[in-house]
Amino acid sequence: MGTWKDRLPPLGTLGPFIALLLACAFFATQNERFLTGGNLSLVLQQVMVVGVIAIGQTLIILTAGIDLSCGMVMALGGIVMTKFATELGLPPALAVLCGIGVTTLFGLVNGLLVTQIKLPPFIVTLGTLNIAFAITQLYSNSQTVTDVPEAMTVLGNTFPLGGTTTVAYGVVLMLALYGLSWFALRETAAGRHVYAVGNNPEATRLTGIPTQRVLLAVYVLAGVFYGVASLLSVARTGVGDPNAGQTENLDAITAVVLGGTSLFGGRGVILGSLVGALIVGVFRNGLTLMGVSSIYQVLVTGVLVILAVATDQLSRRGTR
Amino acid sequence: MPAPIVMEARGLVKRYGQVVALDGADFELRAGEILAVIGDNGAGKSSLIKALSGATIPDEGEIRLDGAPVHFRSPIDARRAGIETVYQDLAVAPAMSIAENLFLGRELRRPGFLGTVLRMLDKKRMLAESVARMEELKVGIRSMTQAVETLSGGQRQCVAVGRAAAFARHVVIMDEPTAALGVKEGNMVLELIRRVRDKGLPVILISHNMPHVFEIADRIHIARLGKRAAVVDPKKISMSDTVAVMTGAKRVDELPPECLA
């Protein structure tokens, strides 16, 4: 019996999308190349790695957790899959699976430490962040892995969409993953349980839902997404870079926060994280097109994060 | 003719280290009644309720439901046996809608392929059911899709009570349902509790609020020192006598026999 206003997404969700549209409108006025199909598809490619990491990060933040290790785990996955293919000679598909396997394993470790040893996610992932980083550097000897087999970089290739617009396969994959996650979180019981665990874990436990299993599943699933992101990173750059992912840690969290998901858990829409990632990408692209120093991009991102969190808080204070 | 016994317990013992919370406590709940459980702090009433709702496992003693012995190892076991508990902090997810909260943990899935393979939720059916159940209990909340946190304290309590009543098959246990509510909202909840009983579900009610207890209970179970001190009839006994038994100022055998129930 809800009115049409009830069916509209809350301000926390609509806000980021409006901000994205405003930003695009602004940059379109500054440089006529901004709004072209070629440029926009470029921005999508530039955010696809952070975008996929942000899916995993959103799931974890929905449970009122956080994962500071996401970028480093992604880098490890990239090194593992490229080294397995180039040095151990594994067929690319198998090497990719190994890479994703390693990132999933880290997700499992994070999840077990949080659910079994009951350590706070911030502390746990702070530790695994350093461990993943060290393993990556040691295993790769701090060297970039080159001569990556073609098959692994396929997702970086593009196909034309008419005119100058080309779309990368990786972008299609990212959008598909967002679609799948959105569906699962909205329409399945397992998805709703993720929200419930984040909103009130004790209440959820009392209704018979196995909260620890839900949490563990979320961390493991996030690990899978980081593995896919590492494949996208390898596909985009064509190499296995041990120094990748260092800024993706905070970039992913920024995307989730900008997208309206609450750091306190239980609230948020996963598509918001895509919008959040796009906002950062659009600003970076737009400011470069305007010839403005990258320091301003950092400043703008900081301001937007504050605005996003403040909007979320204020819009909820309006309701009882 | 006393009504049949729905739930009973004999000789429950529960120790927490050196502390003996339940010292051979007995308990009986009859069909179609509201039984209030009262007692001072440390009297053992919360331990008793926890044993009945499956939140704790007693060290000794026996619990029977409809005559058959039961052993609850967790609240889920009790729920499966048809006993629903409304906890003091309500156990709702505030950001989720009323309908979602009602069906949390027992969601309905769409029929056929959509439900079994894609595991899609049947939101329409859950919403319709929520509306129906709440109407049945005459809970006057406009929309089942609004988030629980938008409701007042009393309305939230009604949602929690309504959820328990909707799914309970045997017993509804309520822990301090009118605590922290104003007069009007408190009465609203009491009305709802009566309707639950009238639906055919016996209710066990823990409360510190003597006026509410006397207004709504059919019988009052007084817990003291880990045992059952007495079961009294609120229509016959005075509030001050009840409190006296509760604190030990008066002994049970000092009460006139018609006060007992």
Place this chain on the structure above:
Amino acid sequence: MRLKTLLPFSSIAAAALFAAGAQAADPPIIGLITKTETNPFFVKMKEGANEAAKAKGAKLLSGAGKADGDNAGQVTAMENMIAAGAKTILITPSDSKAIVPAIKKARDKGVLVIALDSPTDPTEGTDALFATDNYQAGVLIGQYAKAALAGKPAKIVTLDLFPGHPVGAQRHNGFLKGFGLAAPDAKSNELGKAAEVVCMADSFGDQAKGQTAMENCLQKSPEVNLVYTINEPAAAGAYKALKSAGKEKGVVIVSVDGGCQGIKDVGAGVIAATSQQYPLKMAAMGVEAGIEYAKTGKKPSGYTDTGVTLIAARPLAGVDSKDVKTGTELCWGKK
């Protein structure tokens, strides 16, 4: 009772033996502090220092900050090394200004402090500096680029480090100078601008970010024909972006570093020319200076240029460059 009296005597005896033994072979202790543990440049520097120390009979302690800019980590490492007996500290300062007070404290204690690769601010903050002339490195590739363009009007994209970093500014400005454009001098920390520079973006020395920066600059100025990059990973990223846009044949990319992977890229035609620098040499010189100081008390002073060589696959008239084979022999990193 007997054991109690025995213990002090035995410990005195042990200490005497230990001191005697230590006196006999007392290698000078030298500390090497790099910016990070992971940049291959510093990995190579540490290797070079280790080899030199082993060969010349010194003991090397090594440490680093956690990340570029981690001054506190370097200060802690320095204090610990001095406490462990290091008489010489070799350091690549993460923050050229902030490290100076800690270095002064060390020098006041009689410790020799030599800056490697980049100077402190002021340069006199350390006893000596063994470094690449980053400005000259930029000049060399600027000159090569000018010759490579052969008179065509230049549309230059610069992929820099990040604002305010002295090495980033020196290489950038040196490049402009070498190309023949007006540019700030070697002391400036500002990135020079010119009409021919159609886009400037920050790569943070990272391949993925360099790729993104190049992509965005390409959108702004698709007519680019020359790209200056702060280092070879950024150059690799720029090349990938150009290749995806089908523009790699018409654009000249120049870089700085001379790492083995970078030299390979020069050989493959990805990078037209790069200025090679010598971290191993810096480290070896540093170790030698430390041993000399321990033996004779003589301190080195001033700035010693550890050299920079222009490596290019295609030699051009008027520009002195060495070929890829030479570059590979001298390169640092995994060969």
